[in-house]
Structure formats: C-alpha cells, structure tokens
Amino acid sequence: MIKGRGHSVYFVILGFLIIFLTVLDLTFGSVKIPLSDLLNFLSANGQIPEEHLIILKSFRIPRIVTALLAGASLSVCGLQMQTLFRNPLAGPYILGISSGASFGAALVIIGFGTTGILSGFGMTFAAWIGAGMVMLLLLFVSVRIKQITTILILGIMFSSGLSAIINIMQYFSEASELKSFVIWTMGSLGSVTGSQLMILSVVLVPGLIATLFSMKSLNGLMLGESYATTMGLRIIRARTLIFITTSILAGTVTAFCGPIGFIGIAVPHITRFIFGKSDHRILLPATILTGMVIMLASDILSQLPGSDGILPINAVTSLIGIPVVIWIVLRGRKTAFT
C-alpha cells in the first residue's frame, strides 16, 4: 500500500509493463518474429522479411491496438459503474449494453442467416446499433428516474429480457448460424482490421478522454447522491455523461470484439488494490493503464505461446482474472467494497 504521492511510481511501472508486453506480444505467436526484425521494422528503413512485415502490419499490430483500447475502455467503464452504483459487482455490461450488442449481432447472424466473412461488418454495425438503442433507452429512463437503484434494476431486467429473446432466436437457428453466434460471444481481438480499426480508434480514444471529465463527479458520487447533491454536483448531468461514455465505450468494444467478460469488473478492483486510493483523479487513469496491461497479458496467453492454437479471449480474461479477484477479496477485504 502506498501513501502520499508515491503513486507516480506505479504509473511508471504500468507504463513499462505496457511497453514490455507489447513487444512480447509482437514477437510471440504461431510465427516467431525475432526482436531484430521488430527493431528494423520500427526504424522504418530497415529490411525485414516480407511475411513478417505482413504478419506485423495486418495481424499483430491491429490486434494489439485493439487489445489496448478494449482493455482500457472496459476497465474504465467498470470503474464508472462500480462507483456510480456503489456496487462492487457492477461492470460495463450491467446496464444491458452487451445484451443490446448481442441482440444486434444475433439479428444479423441468426435472423438474416448471414455467415462467413461477408457478415463481418454488417454484424459489427448491427451490434453497434443494438448497444446504441440500449443507451438511448437508458438515458431516457435516467433523466426521469432519480433513484439510482431503480435504474440498476431496470438495466438488469432489460438485459435479461434481451437475453431471453436471443435464447429464443438461438433455439430456432440453424447449426451453422448458432456456431457463428456462439463464436462471436466468445470474443476476439483479432477480427478488427483495416478500416474497422480506424473506426474503433476514432470512437474509443475520444471516449476515453471524455471519461477524464467525470473524475470529479465520480469522487462526489462516492459518498452517495445526497452528499453529491449537497456538494454542488448536478447529479443528472454527471450521470448522463457517465452513462454516455460507458455505453459508447462498452458498446463499441462489444460490437467489434464480442462481449469480453470479466476485465471490466476485475481491473478496477486490481487497481484499487495496487494504488490503495479512492480518489478517481488517480484511480481512473490508473484503471485505464491497468486494463491495458491485463488485456495484453490475456492476449499473449490466448496465443498459447509455443503452440499453434488460440484460445477464445473471453476464457482467458476470466481464467486469469478470477484468481486475482478472489485473492484480493480474501486478503484485503477492507480495501475493496465490503
């Protein structure tokens, strides 16, 4: 646990970890790319084998950028939801964002029976629209209902309702459609390439920057809405910004990568444990960086270093996240919400 201004050390360590893991992730995989090739690639005029160039440019770099953005986005959404709802189990998907995205994806895959590569962009777009619809509904509700718990319950109910509809769609679907959809729900960082990566970055980077404007409100909201109001916080306005950034970040990540579980719930806890802080001016940027580190580590593990196989990212994020959270909850009960 750290005191005073010692937290800058942790920021530096996280920064180094991100660089280290990025290099590791670029070199490892089914094809090993030597560090010398990587350095040549970076120096711009260096020579590297053609196939390595293609692997780096078309596969690994897009996948790593996606991992960094998705890790940061989901984690910061989880932090915002945990503080807003003052609930340790809240995560980016608690409002039904991922159910909305899944519904959109299911509609394209199962509803219209489109499979294969052609369905890629259509599915992403539909998932995005699905998440967006949930967001609009949420905002419509949140400016009318003051009680935050009511909104939480409505979010969960709405999400369950959509899941039920998706279940019905799955029940009546063809085997091949069902498989495409199930694979989508397992998450993938590798399917975002080219123009999609551009869109992803253009949405997520400003979205992440926008969360910085919620740091002060989140601090106010920590003590609950009564205190926040009497401290001069405009609750509805603050809440709207938090809902919009969460919906856009989580919705976009889900649309492009599928619903990636666990990161959003686990990373804020891990960050709180490392930094020992409650001040969101430190916690929020720290969560963004920790999210990047954890997502990169998950990506490396999902490549099963030393083999040709690949694991679904969703399974990896859960498998490495669960023990960490259990350990934190058991060891430092008081540092988490209890």
Added chain:
Amino acid sequence: MIPSTGNRKPVVELSGLNIGYLSGSPVAEQIDCTLNHGEMVALVGRNGSGKSTLIRTLAGLLEPLSGAYHLNSVTFGSFSVIQRARMISFVAPIDIQVPNLTLSELVSLGRHPYTNWLGRIDDNDRDIINSVLEWVKLKGYEEHRYYQLSDGEKQRAMIARALAQDTPLILLDEPTAFLDISNKYELIKLLDELKRKNKTILYSTHDLETAWLWADKFWVIHEKRLIEGAPEDLGLSGIYDHLFEDTDLTFNLDAQRFEMKKPVRREVFLESGTSKAHYWTSSAFRRAGIKTVSGEKSSVRIDIQSEEDTTLWKVREPHEEKVFDSIYNLISYLTSSE
C-alpha cells in the same frame, strides 16, 4: 405592548411550509420557524415525525410541497446547486462505505464546490483542510482509512468534510445516534465550538438530555406541526407532556427527562434521609416499580443503617423483620414477595 425579539439575523425562515414526498400526504404541515445566525438548534420529535424530511428539504434534497423557504432572506429555489453547496453543508445519519477512502481524501471532498473541473486541491484548499482537521481534533489521522476510525472519529470526520465545505449553515441528521455518552458530549461540545466560530447549526436528535444543556432553541415536531422556542419555553407550554402521550413515557420535570411510566408493584415506607445510600435506594425503587409512600399507608417500613463502609437495609413487616446487605438483595426480596 408588542413583544420584542432578539436582534440576531435570520439565516433560515420557513413560513407555511409543507414537507413530505410527492406521493402521499405531507409529513409535516404549516411550518413557521426561524433559524438565527450563530445559533444551535436541536430538531426533536418522535421517529417518523418528519425530522429527516425537514432536514433533507432544507438541504435541497427534497422539494418543499408548498410554502416559503428563505435562506438569507432569498427564496431557496432561486439558488443554483453550486450556490447552495457554498451556503449549506449536510451530514447524513448513514455510515458511508467507500473502499480505500482516507481521512484526508474524505475531507478534501468538501472542497468540491470550489475546485475546478478536475477537482484540483490547491494550497488554499489544503490550508482549510488542515485547519478543519484541527477543529475536529483529527490532526495526524490524515492517512488513516475511514473504516479504521472509531464511531466517534467517523462522525467527526464527516463533520470535518462538512466544515471543509466552508458554509455558514450546517445541517446534521442525527449526528449522535450511534455514539456512546462520552462521544455524544464530545460531539455536542464540538458543535458548540463551531457555533462560537459563527456557524449556524441545525441538528436532529433523540437525545433530549444533551440537547437541553447545549441547544439555543428547540424545534419540536409533534402531530405534523412544528413548535419552536427555548427548551424552557416549550416546557412552560406543556408540549413535553403531550409528546409521548400515547406511550408509557412521562416527562419528569425534576430530572428534565422522559421516563417510562412503570406499573407500581409495591408500596413501601422508606424513612427519609439525605445520605448517598438513601439516594441510590430511591433510585432502585423507581427502577423496580416500588413506590414510596408515607408511614400510615404502608405496612412495610425500611430503614437504612450506614456505619463506616457497611450499609444495612432493615425491612420491618407486621410479622417479620429482615436485614439485607445490598440494594440488589433488598429489591429481589421486595419484588418476589408481592
């Protein structure tokens, strides 16, 4: 002749105020009262009488149903949330639960209405935080976690947060509710010191005995109405006799407190005396429901004989005579042989 009033400046003026929740009938009606600058007012009334509702209305957390609420002679509704936060601070009765929160983080939240969009704490803010920590005697506890503090310290920490908000008016909802007697007095003494520092204080309480000694004025809510006045004015008006009319409580004018009406289990004659033993014996009789009557009315006579450090109680009944060496034994004999 028109009665004169003091010449203190009113901070809060309520006239014809109806308070409550939008659905349902008002919790309290036609409230007319004044809170003057530099006063400490205790808001008393039974559970559910509307004390919290009134405090939350004054804090701006609930809209008044109708009537006028003036703060510093201006309609409260015309102030923005930020303006309100610079005039009124609020301390809620519920314990807060925030992971990692340190005392200095908690108190610095009080600076919320004055900081920029990032919530930056500057040197001036830091000076204020340091001085309020001194006022509440928590200097040196800055890096302690909130959950590590004792109940008394927690309550003082919450008051420090309110003080950091630097408002002329402080509203506290049951600040002494969970405190033991020494912490209770400590807290009321602190409020009294704040009053001397020109703060105006309204606090709700069930603890009349402490309030009696320290409050400048009582606001009593009884049967949906608010009656104000010095504690003694209200005593003169007889309101205390009505406050718990439908219960077993009765107002003891000598002790200035409410006491349980106990069924009389026995009548005895206790020879009069002024010794310590006599005082404690009478007190035990009250507790046990034994009424002392004059000699002719009771066939049981009790004499107390004190010699150096031994005291004996002699009970004389028509057919029996017994001696006891402790109040406990005396009482158990008298109450068992009914």
